[in-house]
Amino acid sequence: MSGHVIIAFETKSGVTGESADIIVDVLRRKYGLNVDVVNLKENPRPDLAQYKSIFIGSGIRMGRWYRKSKKLLNADFEGKNLVVFVSACSAGDPKTHDEAVGKYLNDMLAKYPRAKPLATAALDGRMKMFGKAQAETCDPDKVRAWAEEVGAKLTK
Ligand SMILES: Cc1cc2nc3c(=O)[nH]c(=O)nc-3n(C[C@H](O)[C@H](O)[C@H](O)COP(=O)(O)O)c2cc1C
Known part of the structure; x- marks a missing residue:
């Protein structure tokens, strides 16, 4: 189990999956970690017990987490590193970023007392x-920088 990582994500518009790809690349290449990536649409109930570090990623629509990723927050994270990330348009705007953190991370995680994330x-x-981007704030470099910070925490 040591060092074994899972990135379990749910996406509807693709962004959370793109972030998962960036995170896995950083964890494998920079930190040499053994990482599995699971799209919850294909495998909604991955066996989390075998992993030391668990990343859960969800998109946000109508102020809510997606259903399958939300369910994973009920798991037992005792003795494991939990990392949680969400994708939301309001998070990409500096004016509303802190509000997004409050609503989609802090308020949400407060409902799952067993989920105490490391990051x-x-x-x-x-x-x-209508096929046109209305808001396109995704910056892969930001995701990469965050993944590097988390990788350092996981391997220290
Ligand atoms: C129907 C709909 C509702 C949305 N509601 C919100 C919202 O409440 N807050 C927000 O910040 N972004 C909202 N968004 C933007 C999404 O967070 C954005 O599309 C994000 O990329 C979703 O993650 P995903 O690409 O992994 O599915 C919404 C998007 C759609 C299409």
Whole structure:
């Protein structure tokens, strides 16, 4: 189990999956970690027991987490490193970033007392309407920088 990492994510518009890809790349290449990536649409109930570090990622729509990723917050994280990230358009705007952290991370996690993350991030989102990007704030470098910080925590 030592060092074994899972990144379990749920996405509807693709951004949380793109962030998962960046995170896995950093953890594997920079930190040499053994990482599995699970798209919850394909495998909604991954066996978390075998992992030392668990990343849960969700997009946000209508102020809510996606259902399958939310369910994972009920797991037993005793003795494990939990890392949580969300993708939301409001998180990408400096004017509303802190509000997004409050609503989609702090308020949400307060409902799951067993979920005490080592690290969290409210990452940018993308919004398309009629095929055109309405809000495109995603910055892969920000995700990479955060993944590097988390990788350092996991391996120290
Ligand atoms: C129907 C709908 C509702 C949304 N509601 C919110 C919201 O309440 N707050 C927010 O910050 N972003 C909202 N967004 C933007 C999403 O957070 C953004 O599309 C993000 O990329 C979703 O993650 P995903 O790409 O992994 O699915 C919404 C987008 C859609 C399409």
